[in-house]
Amino acid sequence: MSSEVRLFIDGAEFRVPAGISVAAALRHAGYEATRRAFDASPRAAFCGMGVCFECRVRIDGSERLGCLERVTDDMDIRCDA
Amino acid sequence: MKTDVLIIGGGIVGCAIAERLAREGIAACLVERDVVGGAATAASMGHLVVLDDDPEELSLSAYSCARWNELAASLPAAAEYRRIGTLWIARTEAELAEAERKRERLVAAGIAAERVSAAQLQVLEPALAATLVGGLRVPADAAIYPPVAAMWLAQRAIDAGARLRCGVAVEAIGDREVLLSDRSRIGARHIVVANGCAAPALLRGVPVRRRKGHLLITTRMQPAVHHQLIELGYMQSAHGTNTESVAFNVQPRATGQLLLGSTRQFDDHASEVTPRLLQRLVARATEYLPGLTQMTALRAWAGFRPATPDHRPLIGPWPSCDGVWLACGHEGLGVTTALGTADLLAAQLLGQELPFDAAPYAPARFAASSEHCHVV
């Protein structure tokens, strides 16, 4: 089993450790924000447990909570939620 | 301490009254036990809508919507006042006939309203189900963010000289004075009871019941909606006496999020969300907006509307207690009607010319149920 997965964040390719959450993968890839608020200020994972909804991202087209999803190979993550 | 007018309750109604009286140069003191713009005001959808079901409701809501519109330019951006208009939606030919009757009533009252065909509906709101048969568009209706609007009114009152006491409750109403939860007393020539659902706790016999309602807000990635969308069956739900009802009512927020409503329940006093009702609310909304099956619900909450037996608010003197005035019982329309209420109550209290007939809202219509105040 490979210890890394390959995924795409806003179209750019990254390799991150297997088994981590999407929110962690974003940090790993150097992303500070998971999304932008209405006033364009950055938002990022806060509670890490599915309560605050600040870690919303679009994964393979659907809106998801980054802290609750595990990375998988070829995952397409968009930070436009 | 002494004041001319003491207002109990810093919801949107109490804040509007304090603002209006302070602008008249009256010494007003607003007492709020929790936070300004909390309670029903914070739970609300903030749709500023002319309802025509009852001629009295029509005059109060039309007057109030016009007043909100006058204030629009001075409201802060955070109050999110937007003239999104209302689109009343028909599913059946019978509802379409109701849309026409509604149009006639509104136009007779000077409110612009235009019939919308099924094809026009799809152009105005492409996210709506194609099976809907048409509707009625009322372009002047608006939406607002109620807690900010209430805080802004309270601030205007303070700027005009009113006093605000937050974090202390009125425990009892006495003869030209109130007793506060910190054991102090405030003397007042007039006492205005504007504490929404809690009015019966201070004045026995005030016929206000709690009517629970649920709302849900989505994230931004939703089907685009432009108007406040309401099913024409809504008034049946609002004015019916069923213990439980659900009607499609959706508001697009300035952020692109959708606020989904609404449910009505008597006899449920638990502030928690009732999952079964929330499920019905979502199912109903999805019948009209099929794209909602993909939605992400961000939050859901429940609040209580202060309802009276005839669905009209109580505005005016409470017959059995000298110097005690009521401004409560606004049920599901109090954000809209707060400004009309403030103008009507202030005019009565100050002996000025009334902006419209006060009789339909007079608490005296329920005088048989009123009792004398308990003296502190």
Ligand SMILES: Cc1cc2nc3c(=O)[nH]c(=O)nc-3n(C[C@H](O)[C@H](O)[C@H](O)COP(=O)(O)OP(=O)(O)OC[C@H]3O[C@@H](n4cnc5c(N)ncnc54)[C@H](O)[C@@H]3O)c2cc1C
């Ligand atoms: C789910 C829902 C959706 C709604 N949607 C709309 C809408 O779209 N448009 C619309 O126009 N209306 C709407 N409404 C109705 C509207 O919210 C209410 O009619 C309105 O907020 C009532 O305002 P109020 O100031 O009378 O009461 P509240 O906002 O309940 O304020 C009463 C205040 O009194 C305070 N208080 C109570 N007891 C005491 C005491 N003893 N001493 C001191 N303070 C006290 C409370 O803390 C509270 O702050 C909705 C309501 C609900 C529940």
Ligand code: FES
């Ligand atoms: S970080 Fe709070 S829900 Fe994901």
